[in-house]
Amino acid sequence: MPATPAWPPQSAPRLFVETVLGAGVSVALDGNPAHYLVSVMRVKVGDTVLLFDGQSGEWAAIARDVRKRDILLECMAQTKPPESVPDFWLCAAPIKKGRIDLIAEKACELGVARLQPVLTRRAVVDKLNLERLHAHLVEAAEQCGRTALPVLSEMVKLDALLRDWPQGRHLFFADETGGTPIAHALREHSGPAAFLVGPEGGFDPQERESIRAHPAAVPVSLGPRILRAETAAIAATSVWMAMNGDWNSQ
Numbered sequence: 001m002p003a004t005p006a007w008p009p010q011s012a013p014r015l016f017v018e019t020v021l022g023a024g025v026s027v028a029l030d031g032n033p034a035h036y037l038v039s040v041m042r043v044k045v046g047d048t049v050l051l052f053d054g055q056s057g058e059w060a061a062i063a064r065d066v067r068k069r070d071i072l073l074e075c076m077a078q079t080k081p082p083e084s085v086p087d088f089w090l091c092a093a094p095i096k097k098g099r100i101d102l103i104a105e106k107a108c109e110l111g112v113a114r115l116q117p118v119l120t121r122r123a124v125v126d127k128l129n130l131e132r133l134h135a136h137l138v139e140a141a142e143q144c145g146r147t148a149l150p151v152l153s154e155m156v157k158l159d160a161l162l163r164d165w166p167q168g169r170h171l172f173f174a175d176e177t178g179g180t181p182i183a184h185a186l187r188e189h190s191g192p193a194a195f196l197v198g199p200e201g202g203f204d205p206q207e208r209e210s211i212r213a214h215p216a217a218v219p220v221s222l223g224p225r226i227l228r229a230e231t232a233a234i235a236a237t238s239v240w241m242a243m244n245g246d247w248n249s250q
């Protein structure tokens with residue numbers, strides 16, 4: 001007897017939408033999302049599309065009406081509950097365009113709850129296109145199966161970040177001049193956390209001093225080599241996720 005095909009199909013396109021999802025909710029799409037579904041993925045009436053809105057989990061929706069430039073979908077059943085996001089923030093200095101995009105993409109895939117850009121003195125970039133970064137977060141979430149997008153915060157200056165630091169959150173400071181080896185530091189400090197990673201030029205001595213003086217700061221070493229900022233951000237996030245995050249759950 002032929003096996004019953006899996007529903008929803010594993011190959012169904014997956015899309016972030018702004019509409020709050022629920023059983024029976026209609027989702028009308030035009031513009032880029034409709035172009036992606038209709039012209040790129042060739043969705044036809046009756047096909048299944050997976051949708052998520054960042055808060056209601058993931059839903060299988062059926063295409064009810066398909067035109068060249070718009071598409072109407074109807075939410076049928078929840079396929080994933082809202083995800084529980086590990087309490088980890090990545091605080092990263094802005095770096096050159098393609099590289100900060102890479103940080104956003106990987107931060108989302110690795111499971112961060114918040115991406116906090118932090119302006120430091122040696123940053124070679126002092127403006128960020130948050131819309132572009134948001135688009136990278138959305139694309140990464142669509143691809144990796146996340147149902148919640150990381151929060152993308154406005155860029156803040158380092159002194160403001162330190163001044164307004166929330167009580168009870170460890171601030172692991174990736175310090176290329178040395179610190180506690182990362183695995184050791186993470187074993188000793190569980191709970192809500194953030195990693196602070198500098199720009200291409202690193203932190204200046206005064207910045208390093210004020211970070212180290214902060215009561216929440218834990219200076220951490222990522223090994224004997226100087227990593228590029230994006231490598232440091234990805235490596236630190238990965239180690240935290242493996243040791244104190246959700247990489248131990250099935």
Ligand code: SAM
Nearest residue numbers: 174175176197198201202221222225226227232
């Ligand atoms: N310009 C600096 C230098 O030559 O010493 C290097 C800065 S590094 C490219 C960018 C950021 O990555 C640093 O500010 C730090 O946050 C992090 N980083 C790189 N290598 C690291 C290491 N071995 N341990 C801890 N943090 C590191």
